Amino acid sequence: MIAMFLLGVRALGRGRRLLAVGVLLSIPPLLALLYALTAAHPDGHRFVIQLFDNVILPVLLPLTALIFGTSALGSEIEDRTLIYLTLRPVPRLSIALAKWLAAALLTVVLVEASLVLMNLFGTLNDSAGTYVTAGGAVKEQASVLAPILVAGLLGGMAYSAVFLVLGRFAPKRGLLIGLVYVLGWEGLAAGLSTALATFSVDAYALGVLDAALGDSPLATLSASSLGGSVSGIVLVGITVGGVGVAALSLRRIELP
């Protein structure tokens, strides 16, 4: 499986695909830097969470996962190279898992790097250092980095699995279909009601973020109604389910 994983990383992490993701993910750190340098009384943690809630989680994270995820199996099918994996004595689950791992690794590493830079730049001149808890205690504003990294990690894993399946079934139009899904559903429709949000990866990643933020007032910014544990379990479930569906579908695949 290691050989297929390394092949996947090399196939995905090159050329225009990487350039496009690099450009996308440079936006949050640049915005954070701009904010830190221009705001009169910068509240970097709040800005970082808002940017994460409204731009990264619903748009940039899924777009990154879309670019890598749909290509992981989709490009192999389109380029007719999948045969060099499927005609080997390896279980189909290993192929699906290796491809998902490659896509998820690139997605998570690049998004998390962007998050680290965004947090670093955004809190450069932070002036809001403390907050008062519901019990009246004054607390130091903790870094939001760990919560956004955890939410980004679980969200990135789940999105990668969803788009791995999409690339398997729609290798040609996966990117276009995924784009409509990301912008139309994750970025817009799922934000309209709690009921719709239960069908959105974004909502569960927000649930994880809220839980990780604990009693910080910043948790109310995302205001997810889904509990942290449930959200985490659902995201892992989506991931396992996606990889499983991809593996099963590879057993049925025909290579004309």
Next chain:
Amino acid sequence: MALPVDPPALAKATIEVEGVSKWYGDKVAVSDLSFTVGPGVTALLGPNGAGKSTTLKMLTGQLRPSQGRVRVLGRPVIDNPSLYRRIGLVPEQEELYPFLSGREFVELAARLHRLPRPRAAARAALATVDLLDAQDRKLRGYSKGMRQRVKIAQALVHDPEILFLDEPLTGADPRQRLALMEVFERMGGAGRTVLISSHILSEVERMGVTVLVIARGKLAAEGDFHQIRALMDEHPRRVRVQSTNSRVLAAALVGMAGTRGLEIDGETLVVETTAALELYHALPRAAQQGGIRLQEITGLDDDLESVFRYLVG
């Protein structure tokens, strides 16, 4: 006209095909194929679009038959990845991973087969196809012939019991063709099953002792190559020869056994013969004796379309 199957091959069949058909909607790609293949070299012949590739894909589990049954080494090939440990395939398509070197590509195959020494196995396979000099070049820079050879190397790397080859000699130069044909013959001689699909008769003429001829998705002939060849030789074939002196060459060939007719048009001579192979051997001799330089020899109906006209009317 299915010729009798060689009884020893039936006794040791490694590939069994029973009533296999494949259709896509209304289009029938392959219809009711039944045959067995045993150890040795077998050629799967047919013109482009006859159903050879579809058949090979069903034999290797890439396609599910719409009807019928395929067994390889006594086991169903569909959904049976462990069987691939014993099978090698040279696919028809040229697409490879452009960012890998030839060595990395063959090593990948060796690793996926869990060979104990993947580097050494890859090196040996690359040496077999004479690609060691180019092993570190990226596949994107490989010529068509080199791509064919690296595809053969990845199929040989685990020393399979059965080797499927879909048009394996496309793009290879004459020297490489000869060397590769020797490799396949050697494997066949060592008791491996080698099934080669081709639409070029001369390619399999020296290798294919047993042939399966597919035409329009159906098995048109099956059996010993020489029996089928004898059927073909009853029909005259035409060979075009470009030389520096067609008239002298024609005079030398006119009395040759099998010659049915000669047409001269400038420097072009078209010979109609029932003994094409003998003609190919006689031409250089005749040219040398007459002080003539041969420029081009082309079999005008050596292609399998012509063979099928002979075989299926």
